[in-house]
Amino acid sequence: MLQKFLINLFSSNKLNNYIFNYEFMSINIPPKKFRHIVIFTGGTFPLPKFCKYFFKNHVNPDFIIAADSGLEVLDLFNDYYKKNIFLPDVILGDMDSLKNKNLLKKYKDFSKCQIEKFNPYKDFSDTELALILASKLKTDNSIITLIGGSGGRIDHLMSIYNLFSTSIRPNFWLSSDQLISLVPKNNTISILPSKKSSPISILLPFENNRKTLKSKNFIKSFGLEWEYNLFRNTFIPSLSNEISLEHFSKKIPATIHSKKDILVATEFNSLIKIF
Numbered sequence: 001m002l003q004k005f006l007i008n009l010f011s012s013n014k015l016n017n018y019i020f021n022y023e024f025m026s027i028n029i030p031p032k033k034f035r036h037i038v039i040f041t042g043g044t045f046p047l048p049k050f051c052k053y054f055f056k057n058h059v060n061p062d063f064i065i066a067a068d069s070g071l072e073v074l075d076l077f078n079d080y081y082k083k084n085i086f087l088p089d090v091i092l093g094d095m096d097s098l099k100n101k102n103l104l105k106k107y108k109d110f111s112k113c114q115i116e117k118f119n120p121y122k123d124f125s126d127t128e129l130a131l132i133l134a135s136k137l138k139t140d141n142s143i144i145t146l147i148g149g150s151g152g153r154i155d156h157l158m159s160i161y162n163l164f165s166t167s168i169r170p171n172f173w174l175s176s177d178q179l180i181s182l183v184p185k186n187n188t189i190s191i192l193p194s195k196k197s198s199p200i201s202i203l204l205p206f207e208n209n210r211k212t213l214k215s216k217n218f219i220k221s222f223g224l225e226w227e228y229n230l231f232r233n234t235f236i237p238s239l240s241n242e243i244s245l246e247h248f249s250k251k252i253p254a255t256i257h258s259k260k261d262i263l264v265a266t267e268f269n270s271l272i273k274i275f
Contacts, residue, residue, distance in 0.1 A: 022132050026116040027090055029136055034063040036143045037134045038086070040070035040077070041127045042097050044151025044176040048080035050268040051147070051174055057271065061086070061145075063137055067130040068093030071103050073148050087111040090133060093126035094118045125159060131168040143171045150175035164263060165205040178265045181272055185260050190253035191243065194269040199240040200224065201265040202231070202256065219262065223247035223254030237262075 038061040055061075066074045066088040077086050088107050095101070095117055107113055118129065127149055134144045149160045163169050164182060173180040183189045191200060202219065221228040224241050231237040243254045253271065256264060266272065 022129070024092075024116055024133065027092070027114045027133065029133075033139045034137050034142060035059050036061045036145065037063045037065065037137055038145045038147065039065045039067060039127070039130045039134060039170070040074040040086070040088075041067040041130060041146065041148045042069035042073070043149045043156060045073045045148035046174050046176055046268065048077045051077075053269045054145075054172070054174065054179060058143065058145075063134075064088050064090075065130045065133060066091045066107075067126040068095055069097040069099070070126075070130075070148055071098060071107065072100055075100075075103055075106075084110070088113045090114050090116070092116045092118070092129055092133070094120040094122070096120045125156065127160060128163065128168070131163060131170065134170075135168045144169075145172045145174065146170040147174045149173070150177070162206050164261075174268070179268050179270065179272070181264045181266070181274065183256070183258055183262045183264055183274055185258065188255055188257040188275055189264050190255045190271075190273045190275075191264070191266055192251065192253040192271040193243055193248070193267055195267070196245065196248045197242060198267040198270060199265070200238070200242060200254070201236065201240060202238040203263040203265065204235040204237070205261050205263060206235075218259040220257045221255065223252060224256075
């Protein structure tokens with residue numbers, strides 16, 4: 001096992017490729033691909049009641065990963081819903097932040113999940129490991145949802161933001177206070193918030209910042225209070241925007257189309273569609 005780990009660690013001469021190509025030792029990767037992979041990770045997380053609308057409007061999760069103390073978040077979600085609907089298929093991480101170690105036995109006995117423990121002496125996060133695994137289980141039409149990971153250390157927060165510029169990026173991130181949606185290039189997002197005043201912000205992934213800022217009119221919007229011609233030429237083109245009064249009163253979603261990858265931050269109760 002040590003030899004296999006060292007091969008994975010040093011086999012690539014490209015920065016971070018050993019992470020993205022990591023071959024798990026204790027996890028049998030099923031040949032089946034999954035439609036909705038959900039990852040629970042540590043850090044600050046949204047209250048379960050705020051996530052009900054999101055799960056109501058997306059296909060049910062069919063593969064669940066708990067990363068380190070994300071297992072405690074998962075357990076809290078199961079307590080809230082009074083059903084064990086979030087049974088982990090895989091638990092992974094160095095377990096350095098998992099306070100309730102009894103949960104490992106609880107879910108291993110209950111759900112027969114696979115567990116892979118890592119040495120804490122490493123230069124990458126358990127969230128990255130979970131996303132690497134998820135990337136091996138998805139198709140082009142799959143959804144990967146990340147729950148938690150905000151708050152606490154700013155470097156951990158920025159590392160998750162940076163993941164949206166990589167091949168293992170999630171489609172949705174349910175942070176402590178907002179839903180972050182990845183809108184791939186040449187796609188459109190429609191947003192119908194539950195309140196007129198609900199903020200809508202647009203961010204650029206790190207990878208696109210320099211190239212995209214040189215482009216003009218790569219984003220088009222319709223139905224916002226401040227439309228695209230008023231967007232700023234920074235990596236946050238629009239901060240705390242809103243749906244227009246006309247669109248909100250008529251229940252017409254605002255739309256944002258981009259020729260580049262963008263991230264859109266909204267409230268949890270917004271009706272979101274990406275097409």
